[in-house]
Amino acid sequence: MSLQLEHMAQLSQQQIMRMIRGISIRQVRLTCGAVLFTYLVSHFLNHALGNISADALATGLYYHILFWQFLPVAIVFYAAALVHAGLGIWAFYERRQFRWKAIEPLQLVLGLSIPALIIAHIIGVRLGPALFGQERHYPQVLYAYWVTWPYKILQMYALLLIAWIHGCIGLYFWLRMKAFYKRAAPFLLAAAVLVPTLAMLGLYQAGRNVVADSESDEWRADNLSQRQVGTVAEQEVLESVVNYFLIFYLGLIGLVLVGRGARAIAERRGGMINLSYGNGRTVRVPKGLSVLEASLRNNVPHASICGGRARCSTCRIRVIGDTSSLPPPSQREAFVLNRVGATDPSIRLACQLRPETDLSFFQLFMPHMSTTARGSQPHRIGQERYLVSMFIDMRGSTKLAEIQLPFDTVFIVNRFLGAVSQAVIACGGQPNQFVGDGQLALFGLSSGPQTACRQALRAAAIIADNVDELNRLLSHDLREPIRFGIGIHGGEVIIGDIGYRDHIVFTALGDAVNVAARLQDMTKSLGCEAIISDEVRATAGLAAGALPQQQVSIRGRVEPITVGAVESAKVLSALVDDLEAAAA
Numbered sequence: 062m063s064l065q066l067e068h069m070a071q072l073s074q075q076q077i078m079r080m081i082r083g084i085s086i087r088q089v090r091l092t093c094g095a096v097l098f099t100y101l102v103s104h105f106l107n108h109a110l111g112n113i114s115a116d117a118l119a120t121g122l123y124y125h126i127l128f129w130q131f132l133p134v135a136i137v138f139y140a141a142a143l144v145h146a147g148l149g150i151w152a153f154y155e156r157r158q159f160r161w162k163a164i165e166p167l168q169l170v171l172g173l174s175i176p177a178l179i180i181a182h183i184i185g186v187r188l189g190p191a192l193f194g195q196e197r198h199y200p201q202v203l204y205a206y207w208v209t210w211p212y213k214i215l216q217m218y219a220l221l222l223i224a225w226i227h228g229c230i231g232l233y234f235w236l237r238m239k240a241f242y243k244r245a246a247p248f249l250l251a252a253a254v255l256v257p258t259l260a261m262l263g264l265y266q267a268g269r270n271v272v273a274d275s276e277s278d279e280w281r282a283d284n285l286s287q288r289q290v291g292t293v294a295e296q297e298v299l300e301s302v303v304n305y306f307l308i309f310y311l312g313l314i315g316l317v318l319v320g321r322g323a324r325a326i327a328e329r330r331g332g333m334i335n336l337s338y339g340n341g342r343t344v345r346v347p348k349g350l351s352v353l354e355a356s357l358r359n360n361v362p363h364a365s366i367c368g369g370r371a372r373c374s375t376c377r378i379r380v381i382g383d384t385s386s387l388p389p390p391s392q393r394e395a396f397v398l399n400r401v402g403a404t405d406p407s408i409r410l411a412c413q414l415r416p417e418t419d420l421s422f423f424q425l426f427m428p429h430m431s432t433t434a435r436g437s438q439p440h441r442i443g444q445e446r447y448l449v450s451m452f453i454d455m456r457g458s459t460k461l462a463e464i465q466l467p468f469d470t471v472f473i474v475n476r477f478l479g480a481v482s483q484a485v486i487a488c489g490g491q492p493n494q495f496v497g498d499g500q501l502a503l504f505g506l507s508s509g510p511q512t513a514c515r516q517a518l519r520a521a522a523i524i525a526d527n528v529d530e531l532n533r534l535l536s537h538d539l540r541e542p543i544r545f546g547i548g549i550h551g552g553e554v555i556i557g558d559i560g561y562r563d564h565i566v567f568t569a570l571g572d573a574v575n576v577a578a579r580l581q582d583m584t585k586s587l588g589c590e591a592i593i594s595d596e597v598r599a600t601a602g603l604a605a606g607a608l609p610q611q612q613v614s615i616r617g618r619v620e621p622i623t624v625g626a627v628e629s630a631k632v633l634s635a636l637v638d639d640l641e642a643a644a645a
Contacts, residue, residue: 086148087370091235093145098228100129100138105221105256111199111263118199118267146176154317164230171227176310178220181213181303189299195291200271200284207268208275214268218261225257324349334416339381339423352378352411352422364426369412371397376411381421388415448505449513449551449597450574451490452581453481453524455498456544473535474498477543480527488520493568499581503569506556514551514601515637521547521591521627522634547591547630548580551600572618579615580624591630595623602640 107125110117128134149172156169186202189195206214236242236249274280291299328347336355337343344359353376356363365376371393380387384406390398394413398404408425455477478500482492485502489512494501502520505513524547532542552573580592598608608625615622627633 086151087372090145090148090152091231093141093148094228094231096138096141097145098232101224101228102256103129105225105260108260108267109256109263111265111267112259115199115267115270118263122198149173150313150317153314154320168227168230168234171223171230173314175220175224175227177307178216178223180306180310182217182220184299184303184306188302189291189295192298193291193295194288195295196289199267201289203264203268203271204275204285205290207272214264217264221257221261225253229253335419336416337381337419337421339421348417349415351413351415352376352409352420354412356411363411364424365412371410371413374398374400374403374410375426377403377425378409378411378414378422379405379425380407380409381423386418387420388417445553445555446505447510447513447551448503448554448556448569448573449510449517449549450554450569450577451485451502451504451517451520452548452578453500453502454546454581456546456585473539473543476531476535477528477545480531481524481545484520484523484527487523488516490516490520494566501568501574501577503556505551510551510600511602514597515640517549517551517597518593518601518633519637521549521593521630522632522637525590525630545590546581546584548577548582548584549591549597550574550577550580550594551597552576576615576618576622583613583624584626587626589626589628591627591633593625593627593633595625598625601637603636607636 103125107118107121110121129138149169153169153173182202185205186197189197206217232249236245290296325347328349332348333345334348335343335345336352338361342361344355344361346355346358350358351369353363353365353369355361363376365373369376371391374397387409390409391413394410397410398408409422411424455474474497477498478495481500481502485492485500488504489508490502490504491506492500493503502517504517504520508516524545528543528545532539535543550573552571554569554571554573556569557567576594580594584590584592593608595610598605608627610623610625612621612623
């Protein structure tokens with residue numbers, strides 16, 4: 062027991078370390094951006110209440126402030142804002158090549174413009190109350206923007222659009238590779254158009270009301286007192302803070318531009334290196350460029366689906382010759398190479414490798430594969446997700462071929478695969494690969510892990526019923542009834558198009574698929590119809606004693622796994638029915 066606990070603790074520690082190694086600057090920026098976009102949505106919806114009434118606007122602001130100025134939330138929000146802005150400036154300095162796509166430099170420019178546009182608003186509504194106890198809410202801000210400085214409402218509208226477009230571009234880059242994106246895209250587009258439109262209309266309606274009400278002395282007395290808008294001296298202090306921030310921020314941007322120029326000069330003075338592509342082409346570039354950046358700068362086609370962010374491995378290269386002079390892989394590069402099993406030190410990511418000396422290499426993926434993938438569906442490019450893999454194999458097909466005519470054998474195998482496929486499709490799975498008399502089926506392409514596990518268990522039971530029916534139909538043609546073996550396992554896999562030119566198929570690759578195949582093979586030695594991994598049992602919600610458990614060794618794996626061997630697959634249907642009845 063103690064050894065098991067120690068082993069579990071060690072595995073947990075390894076998983077945590079693996080997760081930490083997988084965190085990149087882009088993921089940090091994405092997380093911070095998600096926090097800021099959530100705030101943006103909340104604030105925009107608050108603005109939209111102006112279409113209803115001033116009271117609705119004030120009520121919405123009360124709850125908006127109640128949440129976002131709650132100390133823990135405020136700390137997370139302001140930390141996310143500072144980190145996101147800092148990483149944006151760092152990305153501006155670090156980015157050496159802006160010819161990926163027009164949308165990416167646009168996102169960067171929009172993001173860098175936001176602090177300069179929003180600082181006056183932040184100082185007015187946050188620093189004023191904090192320093193001088195001012196009570197600035199919608200009436201005071203709208204009066205300032207519509208009456209005192211009418212041009213500022215145009216600046217505010219521009220800010221709203223810029224911040225919203227910047228956030229939507231970031232969401233697009235994040236969600237476009239998700240399986241649900243194609244189905245969700247129309248709804249996301251509708252929200253992306255409606256939310257800012259309603260927000261600006263809400264500000265317009267509220268502004269009109271303020272302009273009309275401001276003609277009343279009573280309204281001015283209630284909303285424009287010194288306690289609410291401050292004194293002239295206080296206003297001058299706040300304007301000074303805004304001016305100093307703009308000087309600092311613009312100076313920082315200028316410093317980055319100077320740094321970029323100085324770096325370019327230093328690189329050229331520091332020497333040039335030759336990159337040889339293994340196909341006879343050689344380019345000469347400054348030291349410090351990544352191999353992928355060098356390819357783009359010199360218009361050399363180079364596969365890269367993720368845009369050089371170390372989120373895929375399609376830009377992989379194999380270095381020719383000595384690798385000892387190469388800089389060691391970064392934490393992120395090492396993580397990606399480890400995930401794809403590239404232990405050879407000559408295999409590197411072109412987007413991360415920045416050679417200091419002449420380098421010869423060849424690309425492992427042809428550029429046309431990347432181009433084709435870009436135009437296809439996101440999940441066809443390659444995506445990591447949780448799937449349940451089911452391998453089904455027909456027993457005795459070799460012996461069947463010895464005693465049956467060839468065409469009869471093909472007929473029987475096709476009937477078997479048809480019976481299996483019907484069960485898989487009926488339960489929400491997808492028949493994926495047919496290998497001889499066997500089939501790989503995938504569950505979870507359009508459902509969550511728990512649903513996928515239950516679908517696979519129910520499919521196994523229906524396969525048993527369908528094969529029994531097939532045996533009755535073919536009883537006069539078969540000397541022995543058709544038997545089968547099923548292996549089911551779930552886990553993270555990579556799904557995408559695999560193949561070459563006209564021979565490309567959509568499939569799944571990964572350890573979970575391999576384990577399912579091994580479990581199917583194991584049904585022969587254990588004399589059962591199905592073997593279900595404990596991972597699938599637990600994720601489906603079955604109790605630990607629902608299946609007879611044992612530990613088995615899997616070829617190619619160091620650690621044994623716990624599985625449940627099921628003599629008759631038909632019993633799985635009742636187990637799933639009990640789960641769903643209990644949930645109902």
